[in-house]
Amino acid sequence: MSSAKEVKPAKNIKGTVELPADKSISHRAALFAALHESTSHISNFSAAADPQSTLACLRQLGIEIEAKGQDLSIKGKGRYGFNEPEEPLDCGNSGTTMRLLSGIVGGAGVNCTLTGDESLSARTMKRIIDPLRAMGIDIYGREDNFAPLKISRKDPVKALHFELPIPSAQLKSCVLLAGLYGKNTTSVIETIPSRDHTERLLQLPIELKKDRKIIGSDNSMVIPEQSYRIPNDFSAAAFWLVAGSIHKQGSVRLTDVGINPSRTAALKILQKMGAEISMVKENREAIEPFANLHITGSTLQPVTITEKLVPNLIDEIPILAIAMLFAEGTSTIRGAEELRHKETDRLSALSDMLKKAGASFKEMEDGLEIHGDPKFVPRPASYNSYHDHRIAMSAAILASKGSEPSKVKGGECTDISYPGFWEDLKMLTN
Numbered sequence: 244m245s246s247a248k249e250v251k252p253a254k255n256i257k258g259t260v261e262l263p264a265d266k267s268i269s270h271r272a273a274l275f276a277a278l279h280e281s282t283s284h285i286s287n288f289s290a291a292a293d294p295q296s297t298l299a300c301l302r303q304l305g306i307e308i309e310a311k312g313q314d315l316s317i318k319g320k321g322r323y324g325f326n327e328p329e330e331p332l333d334c335g336n337s338g339t340t341m342r343l344l345s346g347i348v349g350g351a352g353v354n355c356t357l358t359g360d361e362s363l364s365a366r367t368m369k370r371i372i373d374p375l376r377a378m379g380i381d382i383y384g385r386e387d388n389f390a391p392l393k394i395s396r397k398d399p400v401k402a403l404h405f406e407l408p409i410p411s412a413q414l415k416s417c418v419l420l421a422g423l424y425g426k427n428t429t430s431v432i433e434t435i436p437s438r439d440h441t442e443r444l445l446q447l448p449i450e451l452k453k454d455r456k457i458i459g460s461d462n463s464m465v466i467p468e469q470s471y472r473i474p475n476d477f478s479a480a481a482f483w484l485v486a487g488s489i490h491k492q493g494s495v496r497l498t499d500v501g502i503n504p505s506r507t508a509a510l511k512i513l514q515k516m517g518a519e520i521s522m523v524k525e526n527r528e529a530i531e532p533f534a535n536l537h538i539t540g541s542t543l544q545p546v547t548i549t550e551k552l553v554p555n556l557i558d559e560i561p562i563l564a565i566a567m568l569f570a571e572g573t574s575t576i577r578g579a580e581e582l583r584h585k586e587t588d589r590l591s592a593l594s595d596m597l598k599k600a601g602a603s604f605k606e607m608e609d610g611l612e613i614h615g616d617p618k619f620v621p622r623p624a625s626y627n628s629y630h631d632h633r634i635a636m637s638a639a640i641l642a643s644k645g646s647e648p649s650k651v652k653g654g655e656c657t658d659i660s661y662p663g664f665w666e667d668l669k670m671l672t673n
């Protein structure tokens with residue numbers, strides 16, 4: 244049942260947070276462990292709803308997963324070890340589950356149907372349908388675009404030479420995963436970088452040219468064991484990086500946060516805005532690097548975010564928009580039309596939020612122009628989450644700067660990526 248969460252004005256924001264494990268890496272760790280030929284031991288797997296959807300789908304495909312709290316043992320059965328599921332595979336709210344799993348079951352030739360909740364069923368799948376079909380996979384969606392997706396394969400997988408039409412890590416991963424089933428090498432060409440967890444964790448061959456990266460996959464490549472500790476989620480950390488910056492006396496410590504450079508453009512943007520963020524105990528040797536972060540309150544300067552940077556901070560844009568509200572002047576976000584294709588239309592949801600707060604801003608087709616003021620006090624409001632976790636958490640941080648309590652409708656959707664968010668907010672603001 245949907246409920247509203249109350250957010251009281253915060254006098255301060257102070258404390259140490261134990262963040263959830265990285266969602267993107269959790270999905271991949273589980274999927275790639277299933278493809279490996281024997282057992283992988285993954286620690287700190289995310290308890291959030293999205294990666295749990297991936298685990299549920301893998302179990303339906305006959306993969307044995309033993310969980311002790313957040314530590315998992317996954318008995319991989321190799322590329323062709325999946326059973327045909329009796330029921331449709333329910334990807335829940337998770338775009339990553341649907342798009343990556345389609346590449347795997349399509350490549351493996353598992354006859355199955357992938358479904359999702361109302362939000363996921365309204366998100367475009369055409370971007371994966373076209374290349375998977377070109378690879379010889381039979382994939383059919385509602386209106387040739389949306390879930391449910393029916394997938395099967397009669398013919399061998401054909402290699403594809405694929406220049407990404409949009410800078411999407413989900414699309415890149417989907418094609419490369421299907422490519423693992425082809426005799427000849429599939430190559431994906433990326434001109435605007437997106438998160439690189441798939442290429443790292445599968446140790447795929449990469450060719451770097453001046454203005455592009457070419458990643459290869461074929462059936463001769465050995466799938467590595469996936470035994471490692473998953474770092475905590477930088478995208479979850481971003482909410483506290485901003486909260487700690489916009490509260491004058493803010494002081495927040497975050498431990499073991501993933502600092503993969505293809506994920507942390509928001510950190511650079513915040514530092515450019517003048518945020519006081521220090522990094523300690525960096526571990527850059529791990530397959531996915533991590534560090535502790537400490538953030539303290541500061542006066543922020545306006546900033547411009549352009550198209551090339553968007554994929555490296557795509558999930559952080561809603562909370563960066565909140566940071567911009569408290570900067571000394573006008574900030575701009577451009578080239579972010581992709582936000583309209585997430586769990587909800589995030590640009591329109593942000594407009595609604597900013598309007599309710601009484602902010603000065605302009606919505607554009609591909610972004611926002613935000614007139615910030617360090618003295619801005621948002622009006623008390625009943626914010627709509629649109630059942631989108633990142634919108635709900637952004638509204639909560641905004642409301643913490645109010646002078647009276649506000650509400651976030653449907654606030655429990657934060658469980659999609661960050662179970663414990665409301666408890667952490669309470670702990671930090673008490």
Ligand SMILES: O=C(O)C1=C[C@@H](OP(=O)(O)O)[C@@H](O)[C@H](O)C1
Binds near residue numbers: 266267411438581
């Ligand atoms: O590959 C991933 O794990 C993700 C990629 C991004 O989506 P797109 O690839 O659609 O941009 C991001 O928004 C999503 O939260 C997770």
Ligand SMILES: C=C(OP(=O)(O)O)C(=O)O
Binds near residue numbers: 558
């Ligand atoms: C867009 C997101 O996830 P997904 O695409 O996996 O649903 C997100 O976590 O913000």
